[in-house]
Amino acid sequence: MTRARQVHRRAVGSALALSVPAMILLLLIFAVPLLRLLALSIEGGSLAAYEKALGSELYVQVFLGTFKIATLVTLLTLAMGYPVAYLMATSGRAWQFLGIAFVLLPFWTSILVRTYAWMVLLGRNGVINRTLVSWGVIDTPLPLLNNEAAVLIGMVHVLLPYMILPIFSAVRKVDPTLVLAAEGLGASRLQAFLRVTLPLTMNGVVAGITLVFTLSLGFFITPALLGGGRVVMIANLIEEQVRELLNWAFAGALSTILLVLTLAAFWGISRLARTRPA
Amino acid sequence: MKGVDLRIDSVAKHYGPVVALGGVSLTVAAGEFLTILGPSGSGKTTLLKVIAGFEYPDAGHIVVGGADITDVSPAKRNVGMVFQNYALFPHMTVARNVGFPLQMRGVPKPELRDRVFRALALVELQGYEERLPAQLSGGQQQRVALARAVVFDPTLLLLDEPFGALDRKLRESMQLEVRRLQRRLGLTTVFITHDQEEALVLSDRIAVMDGGVVRQVGTPDEVYERPADDFVAAFIGESNLLAGQVAGPDRVLLDGGASVTVTDLDGGKGRVRLLVRPEKMVIGPATNSFSGTVVEAVYLGQAHKLRVRAAGGIELLVRGDRPMEAGEEVTVGFAPQDAHVLRGSA
Amino acid sequence: MRRLRVSRLLLAGFAAVVYAFLLLPLLIVFPISFSSAQYLQFPPPGWSLQWYERYVDSPNWLEPTWLSLKVAVATMVLSLLVGVPLAFGLTRARFWGRDAFEKLTAAPIIVPTIVTSIALYGLFAQLRLIGAWYGIALAHTVLALPFVIVLVVAGLRDFDLNQELAARGLGASRWQAVWHVTLPQIRPSLVSAAFLAFISSFDELVVAMFLGGANMTLPKKMFDNIRMEIDPTIAAISSLQIVLVCALLALATRFGRGAGMTDR
Numbered sequence A: 001m002t003r004a005r006q007v008h009r010r011a012v013g014s015a016l017a018l019s020v021p022a023m024i025l026l027l028l029i030f031a032v033p034l035l036r037l038l039a040l041s042i043e044g045g046s047l048a049a050y051e052k053a054l055g056s057e058l059y060v061q062v063f064l065g066t067f068k069i070a071t072l073v074t075l076l077t078l079a080m081g082y083p084v085a086y087l088m089a090t091s092g093r094a095w096q097f098l099g100i101a102f103v104l105l106p107f108w109t110s111i112l113v114r115t116y117a118w119m120v121l122l123g124r125n126g127v128i129n130r131t132l133v134s135w136g137v138i139d140t141p142l143p144l145l146n147n148e149a150a151v152l153i154g155m156v157h158v159l160l161p162y163m164i165l166p167i168f169s170a171v172r173k174v175d176p177t178l179v180l181a182a183e184g185l186g187a188s189r190l191q192a193f194l195r196v197t198l199p200l201t202m203n204g205v206v207a208g209i210t211l212v213f214t215l216s217l218g219f220f221i222t223p224a225l226l227g228g229g230r231v232v233m234i235a236n237l238i239e240e241q242v243r244e245l246l247n248w249a250f251a252g253a254l255s256t257i258l259l260v261l262t263l264a265a266f267w268g269i270s271r272l273a274r275t276r277p278a
Numbered sequence B: 001m002k003g004v005d006l007r008i009d010s011v012a013k014h015y016g017p018v019v020a021l022g023g024v025s026l027t028v029a030a031g032e033f034l035t036i037l038g039p040s041g042s043g044k045t046t047l048l049k050v051i052a053g054f055e056y057p058d059a060g061h062i063v064v065g066g067a068d069i070t071d072v073s074p075a076k077r078n079v080g081m082v083f084q085n086y087a088l089f090p091h092m093t094v095a096r097n098v099g100f101p102l103q104m105r106g107v108p109k110p111e112l113r114d115r116v117f118r119a120l121a122l123v124e125l126q127g128y129e130e131r132l133p134a135q136l137s138g139g140q141q142q143r144v145a146l147a148r149a150v151v152f153d154p155t156l157l158l159l160d161e162p163f164g165a166l167d168r169k170l171r172e173s174m175q176l177e178v179r180r181l182q183r184r185l186g187l188t189t190v191f192i193t194h195d196q197e198e199a200l201v202l203s204d205r206i207a208v209m210d211g212g213v214v215r216q217v218g219t220p221d222e223v224y225e226r227p228a229d230d231f232v233a234a235f236i237g238e239s240n241l242l243a244g245q246v247a248g249p250d251r252v253l254l255d256g257g258a259s260v261t262v263t264d265l266d267g268g269k270g271r272v273r274l275l276v277r278p279e280k281m282v283i284g285p286a287t288n289s290f291s292g293t294v295v296e297a298v299y300l301g302q303a304h305k306l307r308v309r310a311a312g313g314i315e316l317l318v319r320g321d322r323p324m325e326a327g328e329e330v331t332v333g334f335a336p337q338d339a340h341v342l343r344g345s346a
Numbered sequence C: 001m002r003r004l005r006v007s008r009l010l011l012a013g014f015a016a017v018v019y020a021f022l023l024l025p026l027l028i029v030f031p032i033s034f035s036s037a038q039y040l041q042f043p044p045p046g047w048s049l050q051w052y053e054r055y056v057d058s059p060n061w062l063e064p065t066w067l068s069l070k071v072a073v074a075t076m077v078l079s080l081l082v083g084v085p086l087a088f089g090l091t092r093a094r095f096w097g098r099d100a101f102e103k104l105t106a107a108p109i110i111v112p113t114i115v116t117s118i119a120l121y122g123l124f125a126q127l128r129l130i131g132a133w134y135g136i137a138l139a140h141t142v143l144a145l146p147f148v149i150v151l152v153v154a155g156l157r158d159f160d161l162n163q164e165l166a167a168r169g170l171g172a173s174r175w176q177a178v179w180h181v182t183l184p185q186i187r188p189s190l191v192s193a194a195f196l197a198f199i200s201s202f203d204e205l206v207v208a209m210f211l212g213g214a215n216m217t218l219p220k221k222m223f224d225n226i227r228m229e230i231d232p233t234i235a236a237i238s239s240l241q242i243v244l245v246c247a248l249l250a251l252a253t254r255f256g257r258g259a260g261m262t263d264r
Helices: A003-041 A048-055 A057-089 A093-108 A111-122 A127-134 A148-173 A176-184 A189-200 A202-217 A221-226 A234-243 A248-275 B044-052 B094-104 B109-122 B138-150 B168-185 B196-202 B220-225 B230-235 C006-033 C050-057 C059-092 C098-104 C113-126 C133-158 C161-169 C174-185 C187-202 C206-211 C218-228 C232-256
Strands: B006-015 B018-028 B033-037 B059-064 B079-082 B156-160 B188-193 B205-210 B213-218 B240-248 B251-254 B259-261 B271-276 B288-299 B304-310 B315-320 B329-334 B340-342
Touching: A003 A248, A003 C059, A003 C098, A003 C113, A003 C133, A048 A057, A048 A248, A057 A093, A057 A148, A057 A202, A057 A234, A057 A248, A057 C006, A093 A148, A093 C006, A093 C232, A111 A127, A111 A148, A111 A221, A111 C006, A111 C218, A111 C232, A148 A189, A148 A202, A148 A221, A148 C006, A176 A189, A189 A202, A202 A248, A221 A234, A221 C218, A234 A248, A234 C113, A248 C113, B006 B044, B018 B044, B018 B059, B018 B188, B018 B213, B033 B044, B033 B196, B044 B079, B044 B156, B044 B188, B079 B138, B079 C161, B094 B109, B094 B138, B109 B138, B138 B156, B138 B168, B168 B196, B188 B196, B196 B220, B205 B220, B205 B230, B213 B220, B213 B230, B230 B240, B230 B340, B240 B259, B251 B271, B288 B315, B304 B329, C006 C232, C050 C059, C050 C232, C059 C098, C059 C133, C059 C187, C059 C218, C113 C133, C113 C206, C133 C187, C133 C206, C161 C174, C174 C187, C187 C232, C206 C218, C218 C232
Parallel strands: B033 B188, B033 B205, B079 B156, B156 B188
Antiparallel strands: B006 B018, B006 B059, B205 B213, B240 B251, B240 B271, B251 B259, B271 B340, B288 B304, B288 B329, B304 B315
């Protein structure tokens, strides 16, 4: 064996050796338990849990509701996020730094803290109701909390940075001279944006949509606190089955379904994006 | 100190189906400055990496000062190298960069500081010890890289296209400085470049590489005046290559129909190509004359370059000392001893 | 700059509204945390430090805080110890299945946390690890690993490999080259990765809820408290957390900047 071969082998060997601890960790504390959970859901070869989950109107409503909320959150974050990301990426350095800080600060703040803040704002005796009453705009407090709108607001707040950041980096990569070139060739500002900037930033948009949608599907804290028990998403259903009813087989089936839906969404969005005509 | 000799013995290297080095053999004498000249993709960088130990050859040997180092790790080769982009460590000061090889060799602090100081003095960068590489100009960065490559008394100095990033003026002064430093330290040096002018100016000898093999090794004079083949002739300097058939002991019948006298035939027969450098061409009648029309005239500052179209489809590059206009009728020619004969297939 | 146009102004106005939406909820907790009222009231009738005192004086709050800190530090250390070598393994050699494995390391982000949590609950219950702080740290490490790997892999891909070759040629061993040349140059990535691992563990609720048993982490204690009553103690803790995040971000920016890589 030549020295060149030996050296190549050794490089591959040490790369594998460096990867081993992480591989073991991911295998033992991630892959194996997940597979066990999936196995639990078909305990004794019975698909009863799946029949229950997919056959009952009640649970199907939860699945559909989860999808609806995820879709709305994705659309809202996109509508709010793209203009902000675009403005940030095309601003001067100081403004850009400030913009990033404004996005990162909530991004790094605990979801619990942020959800609590919304409860303080939206509650019956919360900041908004108190203010409106004291200004005489309304007589009785509005029911702002414990409904789907509150959950949507909370989720958009949590997930907006996940939409802004990938689009921001995509817009920043667009060579500004391309836009100038398009304008120089007779395109209006809007046309230049639609024909040049938007197509070139689609990868950022797709990344943002993928992140926000898949993360939305698994949301637990926000609906639990801002929905007041009236908004139940799949994750809340699973938690209830395990903690209150100790129904592991059913929780396993629900988890499997949630996992499959999430992976399907993840795969489906990136696939749709790839087949999109240029 | 004195450098030692380097022997490269039938070194071969391939990446998958791509042959990077097809059995290269070269010797570099102690203290010699050898340039490996070739276009990109010629295998010259791979050869340098093999000498440095960053790549191991599939076959062949590297022998330095009589010791076979083919299998020695780069850290133990004691070879100083200046990278194309200098590869200065951006997070270390100049002093720490230059001191790095000494630190790795466990040189005690006071001695280390002393040797770093002397190396920086050698490249005239005293007082820059605490700067970071990003705070230096391109030329200064290069001096630091040079100091770092020689501070540990290496047996060999390898230079990988170190002047590519510098502007013309700076490049010329750095070339002279590198050459002076190399002579002073007596370092055996292998220098890689694709710039033929640089190779001609700097080298004791030049090895011209193409397609993973060495086409010719020789002094700058030899490779310029007597190139071994068409590739070398075309790669180094500008040239007129005239194809023809030997028609007598000192006569060649060119393909265009003209007949010329040359002195370099040595009794050979068959098809040949004649190489005449543009600066050997004369304007006016000569032993071998061609009359034609100027198709292009370019002013070069110290000379005028003409492209002349003569009868039989022959185009000649001529370096003249007076301005001419495109379209002018002219007679050009060359002396028999100024044509170099190339044999073998083109 | 070219003419400041109406569309740009409209865009800026829209962005201002979005920034307000993002930031106002964070700002609102500060005045409430200093309220002198006995329950949630806005605007506060007067100012006091009572809610901070209640937090600092109560073992019910401090013990979960220490537990969360311990878990977060362990997660940070462990995920770097495991993730940095993996990032080297993924970037330094091609081996069969490498790309697939690299994609797989991102899986803990995609799989919903609730699913991971109950899967681990099943395993840890059998191993009697429920309630053990290192059990939570192990699980948090798995969740933090994708972030660490993405950041460090990106750092290593940007790193000029010639730097390491140069160090080797100058006499450094493989490890010396990595230690003296590579790691200092990817320090920004390492600092961001450490910060992310720490904060993601410190804030994590769902895994801790399942694996913590009777042991309360700070997020779990906060969650239970928020569910029971809206108590301004939470506002005080939230304010402290926001300040902590700002401080950590400032530290990460300060120490994460690569030496010598001055931006121009």
